[in-house]
Each structure stands twice: as structure tokens, then as C-alpha cells.
Amino acid sequence: MGKVIVVTSGKGGVGKTTSTAALGAALAQRNEKVVVVDFDVGLRNLDLVMGAERRVVYDMVNVIQGDAKLPQALIRDKRLETLFLLAASQTRDKDSLTPEGVERIIGELKKYFDWIICDSPAGIERGATLAMRHADMAVVVTNPEVSSVRDSDRIIGMLDSKTLKAENGERMEKHLLLTRYDANRAERGDMLKVEDVLDILSIPLLGIIPESMDVLKASNVGAPVTLADARSAPAMAYFDAARRLAGETVPIVIPGEKRGLLGKIFGRKAA
């Protein structure tokens, strides 16, 4: 049976879709069967970040409404054999995503895939609650910034109360993915440090993704950053995070912290 992960944050624009794509591609490169599922009805973007926007024929709502079978709606990645995408619908009717429909789809996906990664929409409405409903594990994407930390705290509360696991009295496993981190700014005291965010949210750390141009470059060309440039700093951080998701013990390194004297001088000028 596959493992269901929700990638969530409450706040928009912190990197949920980027992280879903990057983690999905990283896990698929380990030869595990992965499906990334977009729950953002009306504002789908995972297809675009994955570079599959022109190949979407059927989406999740089509499957729920019986207009298409699940295998017809699954889009296989052109680069990775074991990576699939289930797109969200672009309909304006948010109610088209029904709890029963989502339950059926997740149940079926669990039979065929090792990992089902659900990309949650921002906010705390229907789409977000449905995305987390069936999760076995949550990745809480947070930026080192006050509004993102506050919203993550709210989402953690929902993960502990509104999910099936919580309702069955089980503990929901939650992991913090700190994105857009700038070690130099944190060192200077201008950005919350990793320890600050961990202290406040008190959930274990899955990884630290450095602020980087490579993330934008990857989305420009329609590739998860772990495929576009596997040796870039954010890609390496996502690979480590994926290994931790898979249960490996990988020591945490703060990306970009070790800088020589020259790096420090130029790093400051650039910031």
C-alpha cells in the first residue's frame, strides 16, 4: 500500500507546488512509483511546473464524475518512467471535488503507487482540507517569515484535528520543510533562524531549501528542480529531504552556511 503525503502550508506562494514536484521527482529517481496530485481546483499549476500542461486531457474531477477512468487521467512524466501526475480541474465550481470522490481516487492510487503526494491549495477551505484528509504524513512548507510561520501553526492544528488519522485517534506525522532560507541573512539577524522556526512550530525538520535562482529557472522550463539541475543547491536539499521521507537518516546541513571570506564579502554586497 502506498503512502499518502500532503504538502501543505496555509499561506500561498511559499513553495508547495515546487516542493511537491521536486520531492516527487526525487523519489521517482529512486525507482519508486510516484504520483503527484494537484488539489488546487480552479488554479491548477502543478502541471505547469512539471512541464505537462499541454498533455492534460482528463483531470481529477473528470474521474470523480465518471467521465474518465483513473488510468486515462494519469499523465506519465516524459523523463521519469515511474513519475505520474493527476491534474486538478480548471472548473470554477470548487464543490466538484467531493469527499467521496477523493476517497475513492486516493484508495485506488494507493494500490498502484508507492507514494501519493498531494499538493494542497493555499488557505483552509475545502480543497486544503480534502488534500490533507487521507494523508499518512504531512510536509508543512514554511518560509522563515512571520506570516508563513503563523499560517503553518494553524495548519498543524488542522492536521491534528481534521484528518482521518486524527479522527481515528492516531498521530499524524508532520515534517517541516523550510524553504527560501538564506543562511547569510539569518546569520546577520535579519531572518528567522532554523532553530527559531523549529522552536515555535515544534515539529521535526525534513529539510532546509535555500533561496535560489535555480528554482525559478526550473519552473521556467517546466521541470522539477531535482530534474532540471540535480546538482544545484536546492535540488541537493530536496534529494536529502526525499531520502528522509523514505526513512533514511541523513544529517541536516544548513545550505550556504559555509562561506569563505570572499563569499562573505560578496554575499553581503549582493544582498
Place this chain on the structure above:
Amino acid sequence: MSIFGLFRRTSSAPMARERLQVLLAHERASIGSDLVAILREEILAVIAKHVQVDADRVQVTMDRDEHVSILEIEVEIPLPNAMKAA
């Protein structure tokens, strides 16, 4: 700003941390207001099984302190009609 001010860095992150800690402590406590609503409904249902009560005459309040929380329930039970007539 004095000339020394140019060299003294005032960092903003500690302030962010402190503000968040205060805010979230408050917000986490007030999430309990959902609990009060649930309690109110369930307590009302139990009482209504045995005596007729007016839903508006049930007060449930929760006071949270640093060390203890106090749950106060106040139910107004109307006099039975028979007694009223007498």
C-alpha cells in the same frame, strides 16, 4: 543617529520570534472556542433527554489560566407547567 549607530547592527529576527511566540500562544489557546461550542451542544443534548430546556438558556464558558482551566456550565431549567398552574 550617532556615528556609532552605523556600526551597531539592530537585528529584526529576534523581534519576529518574540512576536510570533506571543501571538501563537494566544491563538493556540483560543482555538479552544470550537471545543466550547461542541461541549455546549452535547451537554444540551444530554440534559434535553430528561428535562425540557431552552437552548438559549444554556451557558458554557471556558476560562483558561496558566495553570488551570475552568469550565462553567449554567443551565436554566424552567418550572414544569403543573407547578406554574398551582
